[in-house]
Amino acid sequence: MTGSLLADTAPVWDDGRWTPLPTLHGDVSADAVVIGLGGSGLTLIEELLRRDERVIGIDAHDVAAGAAGRNGGFLLAGAYDFYHDAVRRYGRERARAIYAATLEEIPRIAEAAPGTVRPVGSKRIAANAAEIRDCREQLAMMQADGLPAEWYEGTDGVGLFIPTDGAFDPLTRCRMLAARARRDGATLFAKTRVDAIEGTRVLTPHGVIHAGRVFVAVDGKLETVLPELVGRVRTARLQMLACAPTAEVRIPCPVYYRGGYEYWQQLPDGRIALGGLRDHGGMEEWSLEPKPTATVQSALEAFLRSHIKVSAPVTHRWAACAAYTETGLPILEQVREHVWALGGYSGTGNVIGALCARAAVSAALDGDSAPAQRLFGESWSAKVTHGGWLAQ
Template identity: 70%
Template sequence: MASGTQSLPVWDDGSWMPLPPLLGDHSADSCVIGLGGSGLTLIEELLRRSERVFGLDAHDVGGGAAGRNGGFLLAGTYDFYHDAIRRHGHERARAIYAATLEEMPRIAEAAPGTVRFVGSKRIAATDAELEDCRVQFDAMRADGWPCEWYEGADGQGLFLPTDGAFDPLRRCRLLAQRARDEGATLHGQSPVLEITGTRVVTAHGTVHAGRVFVAVDGRLERLLPEIAPRVRTARLQMLATEPTTEITVRCPVYYREGFEYWQQTPDGRIALGGFRDHGGDGEWTPDTTPSQVVQAQLERFLREHLGVKAPISHRWAASAGYTTTGLPVIEQVRDHVWALGGYSGTGNVIGALSARAVVAAAVDGDLWGVRQLLGDHWAPALTPGAAPAR
């Protein structure tokens, strides 16, 4: 493979002290599996309710998709707004968009200095996609959402001024440090081997908890096989360059219906991801080793489409869960065991929102947030053993 640091995301500055592994037997009010954005938001919410919390991760804080993504902070669901209306109904699509808009300032406040509200662009790759941008524009303007028509040297499409860019790994590390300061016990290098009732078993330790929250995105179906028919893990690949002034990218960009995406970091690096569809069935995998096929496509796009010749400094991949509906998994899968994940590649905002909804449902008995995201017809999923309606 061509040049570039293997496996490390561009966001990793090497300053984090890894968490210790879980050793011995412990008890807690709640055990959270997964220390990404949604898992750490869960812990934050549980601490606000004076819960004794243990958090576990197979790797470390932000070791999954939460710390290895493109750093986009976008409102809405996996689907573009007009597609979300078609798939989920106008009322639910509008409610989710409003809720994610409200969540983004919370994310910025919780992790100071990590978020830049610079907007985002959707650039059309074809005439058909340009027409689709017009349909999205009309739908968003009809509902009063900020959306502008865009034409520039890089193409035509949409500019969404309320979106942003951020450092996802730094955000996770700030949340984790605050959680520890406020009394949470966090452990890394502790893959979960078994969840029996509310007993969580790792290779060298056990947590006995009143509730268990499985807050992982990729590989969620491996920890909880009962959701396997509805969520599937994909590999999302990226690369990044050394700092460059060859181009200026003022905000995150979606291209080719979101299959390609890039931004420029504050120090001038281009972080580029995409071409999952060019990797074929081989990209439906929990393996996070960058592949030659996709990385070659990314490098070609960097050089030929973006015109960037700067050396490549990083190549990495992440596991992300995709659902059959485009909506996240928010479900009580067993007695006192909750699952959340399957954000279909767009979990930075909706993952935090889902975490708040899950804690409200599990601890407070308040189902409003879950119903807002998934609708009343998903209410049976809040009872273990019942499948959501189709």
């Protein structure tokens, strides 16, 4: 089996009813421009509008056309690392602060997009004896810090149940946020690629945006928009598939398996959305090309049949690009004067991305670093870093 590219369908979340946004033609101006209309960018726009800013938002494709609308639909508390790993990596105080902030954010996401979130919890299922021991370590650390977690044993395996997590429809959520932003006065454009950012001027193929501040809320391919981040973020291709509705299994909540290399959920109509197995694709999956490949899709379909025990036909195959950082913590900093970068969520941006958006607006407009310091520590600074990490 080769890694040749396959035809890409719409993600399973797409109901086909969205009317694409217009494309920018001509020069425009605003107090702030937001580049990227995914979850982070749309949360940024929401926060800017609350401060009576004139806002323009643009996307190279359309609302949530990248990872924000093409992910697994998990709402998970915490950072990229499992909680006990985050404690070892960042220290107990910071790990706990990040987890607490994400726990607070999940209800806000549900409130902002009614009907898109199912508060059903999530499972981490161990793939072997070593992972069972690791799950016990995670459980002990979470319980010691008063975080909700339960030991789980069932027909689908052994591991943890996290009752505060959930499932959601990521694409519908973003489209709801975009529609509300437009009603509230934001001007949004699709198919508007950034050719360059010169000061706070954003150059696009058919017009220039003049703004007081620029927020680059792009996850996958962030390093192509802001070249100074090359080497600090790296873009990977994440692949998924979905099958027709089935009653062969009943999966009540999202499942992480093999440390997160496989993940799946069952939608209310019975369809299974399955992603992962990026390691089967090897180095080819460090890619800027958001197209499914035969190698990974073959492995996903085999997993659907042999592990999940579903024979329903595959109806959707899709991919998206997401950026990873060596630290597991996202990028949130002012990379140039009045130019802010948000991204590098390491495949877990649904909740942490919204938090970064709120923290960026608080720092940039209010001079309030507290939300960012809660995530990144007291040494976080809003000063221009010229490529340096935000929290030394």
